[in-house]
Amino acid sequence: MRFLPALVLVAMGAALPALSQQLDGRTLFTRADKGHCIACHQVPTGAGPATRSDLGPALTGARMRELGKPSLKALVHDLSGANPATSMPPYGKHKILDAGEIDRVVDYLHALP
Numbered sequence: 604m605r606f607l608p609a610l611v612l613v614a615m616g617a618a619l620p621a622l623s624q625q626l627d628g629r630t631l632f633t634r635a636d637k638g639h640c641i642a643c644h645q646v647p648t649g650a651g652p653a654t655r656s657d658l659g660p661a662l663t664g665a666r667m668r669e670l671g672k673p674s675l676k677a678l679v680h681d682l683s684g685a686n687p688a689t690s691m692p693p694y695g696k697h698k699i700l701d702a703g704e705i706d707r708v709v710d711y712l713h714a715l716p
């Protein structure tokens with residue numbers, strides 16, 4: 604039992620770096636080693652980097668809120684059900700983003716101006 608506090612500290616030490624590495628939705632949307640959504644989508648001025656990407660539609664807050672979070676999660680997970688020929692990667696199905704990361708990207712989309 605004397606070892607228990609030490610074990611708890613070791614466990615916390617192992618968990619903390621993982622927590623501090625949790626990326627926010629905008630970062631997940633932007634980073635090339637994560638969603639890299641900006642390769643295909645533009646977002647409103649100020650909400651992310653300015654790009655000329657137009658392979659996918661420009662994403663606006665009004666449209667994102669019209670779609671709603673459940674649909675956004677589903678389409679980021681895998682859009683190929685709705686359009687088998689889509690060029691958008693199936694982020695959930697191919698485990699490019701995990702469920703928590705998809706939730707944070709969707710929160711970011713839903714809050715776009």
Ligand code: HEC
Pocket residue numbers: 631632638639640641642643644658659660662666675678679682685686688689690691692694708712
């Ligand atoms: C390789 C290009 C590409 C990438 C990368 C990409 N998308 Fe897409 N996305 C598309 C295309 C093309 C569509 C249009 C729907 C279709 O293909 O049927 C689309 C559609 C969407 C839609 C629906 C838009 C609407 O108005 O209906 C959302 C939301 C979306 N993408 C979010 C994302 C997010 C979030 C990421 C990153 C995690 C991402 N996309 C990455 C190509 C891409």
